[in-house]
């Protein structure tokens with residue numbers, strides 16, 4: 226009898242050959258490819274992507290999402306289609322003075338963008354420009370790459386690095402307070418064939434600097450398009466970042482976002498994320514509180530409808546004492562939609578007097594919808610206040626009765642409560658225009674929402 | 682206007698009778714005070730009248746202006762003119778107070794076949810009423826009852842009452858949680874609504890409220906039914922003797 230060798234069960238699946246073919250073909254055309262170091266870096270990252278492969282659902286962080294199904298297919302790099310100015314302007318946020326970089330399928334649309342009149346010490350540039358002009362600077366920033374944490378290489382971060390082509394580079398020097406918001410508007414336009422784009426956002430706030438960043442990811446035409454975003458936000462000591470992110474993906478689009486946040490001593494972050502569209506949206510956040518006395522607030526709402534799928538993964542690392550983090554996430558699933566939330570708080574040994582909270586409340590609005598919620602704590606310090614709570618339920622019958630007792634009929638009351646459940650998070654947006662766009666989309670997604678339009 | 686006859690109510694699914702043979706007749710223009718020890722069934726009665734789920738009517742009838750009230754949905758009762766100011770008003774984060782009120786006002790108008798109120802007219806009326814009741818304008822923009830103090834919630838109930846102009850007002854312990862000045866303003870607000878075609882059921886533990894909202898009838902409820910009825914002097918007697926003194930040990 227022949228012995229059958231037992232092979233370890235692989236948690237990853239090999240990339241389709243199209244990736245290697247595309248990389249070979251495109252690699253020399255990517256911005257900054259003449260810089261040897263950058264070129265070498267791209268190649269190592271691609272090689273590592275090839276050996277690692279794409280995660281299957283056996284990988285803990287990918288438990289709820291079969292990403293290979295949509296991402297392990299032959300795709301070209303997205304082109305730069307024309308967009309109507311109307312389609313762009315509708316999504317302007319941050320007020321008339323906002324500075325804006327606009328991307329169409331990942332390509333910086335210079336003629337639509339506007340980042341003039343910058344004070345000294347502030348840089349807002351397309352990453353493609355930085356890759357050409359100062360590849361070493363970008364490489365140095367990327368070398369701080371924290372994708373390689375305990376959990377091993379990150380397939381999509383590597384893929385992003387291999388095809389690194391565009392995105393935003395934002396730097397605010399020490400002590401500079403930027404009053405005018407910065408908007409990064411990413412428009413996705415479906416193309417005839419399957420395409421992908423790999424933008425990278427790098428934000429560095431110096432000590433005591435302040436900025437308000439708005440990120441809008443909007444689908445203006447349906448089609449198979451994968452956006453594989455990596456974003457690095459660095460908030461210096463005593464600095465403050467207000468961060469609004471609005472995700473209004475179109476049908477056929479997949480969005481994979483890896484967000485890495487580092488905050489220094491006494492730094493503050495207020496982030497609000499609304500996911501209100503996209504066939505598959507994955508938001509993964511790794512936040513490190515690297516100094517003491519940090520305040521971090523992560524707000525989020527997700528509302529998949531039809532057969533959409535949203536997956537949130539958040540890891541908060543309290544590395545130093547006296548930090549305060551608050552996660553407030555709400556989810557709604559309709560029709561046959563699926564949503565997942567996995568949030569984990571790590572409190573390191575030195576992080577005494579940490580206050581870390583996590584709330585994840587979900588509303589299941591259809592028998593065929595599904596929501597998974599997995600809150601976790603891992604605490605190595607002894608003097609901490611941590612709590613996490615997750616709920617998943619239907620509309621509150623007491624509130625429904627209250628509204629009906631004032632005259633609203635059942636449908637109106639249900640619409641209003643559904644809207645209100647999500648709106649509570651939208652109210653936390655720093656920018657009113659983002660809030661309004663999100664509310665409009667929320668109303669459009671709420672059953673019976675037509676009754677609610679006069680609310681805005 | 683309202684006739685309750687031999688009403689029996691249990692908590693749904695628990696087979697626990699809470700209202701036991703309760704009868705009451707309320708005529709237009711009358712104010713009835715209902716007093717009674719904790720757990721005697723006062724809030725249950727008010728919820729059953731407003732149409733909240735979770736109760737099972739096992740006997741008796743309730744007729745409101747000729748209609749079988751128990752057959753109606755909560756919104757139909759609201760349209761017919763019933764309003765319950767709740768003992769514990771519900772917080773609705775995400776819905777602005779003024780928007781909610783406008784929806785409610787227009788829903789009632791629609792149900793009654795009347796034209797909707799314009800946004801401008803509505804705001805004018807809302808601001809005037811809010812001022813009368815001592816609600817500062819920022820409370821109109823805030824989410825319904827969310828983060829309101831106990832007393833602020835009660836005032837907000839009275840604001841809704843003033844805006845919705847019901848035929849039958851049921852006030853469930855609207856006075857508890859109110860400071861002395863608020864008690865006065867809220868009572869003034871309620872008294873302003875006393876008209877010959879409107880009636881009120883005022884549930885309270887305290888005689889003090891009845892100094893401001895003077896009732897025509899006072900009923901003492903215990904163990905799910907009315908044990909004693911009288912004029913406004915009954916409340917004073919109760920204040921002196923307590924439930925035990927007035928009703929005997931059984932209370």
Ligand SMILES: Nc1ncnc2c1ncn2[C@@H]1O[C@H](COP(=O)(O)OP(=O)(O)OP(=O)(O)O)[C@@H](O)[C@H]1O
Pocket residue numbers: 692695699717718719720721722723724725726735768
């Ligand atoms: N949903 C419920 N489930 C179980 N018991 C209930 C429920 N609602 C009411 N009860 C019980 O019914 C009885 C009457 O309650 P109710 O709230 O009507 O009293 P009340 O007279 O309003 O009291 P209070 O003066 O304290 O407000 C109490 O014994 C209460 O515990």
Ligand SMILES: [Mg+2]
Pocket residue numbers: 723724725768853854
């Ligand atoms: Mg009560």
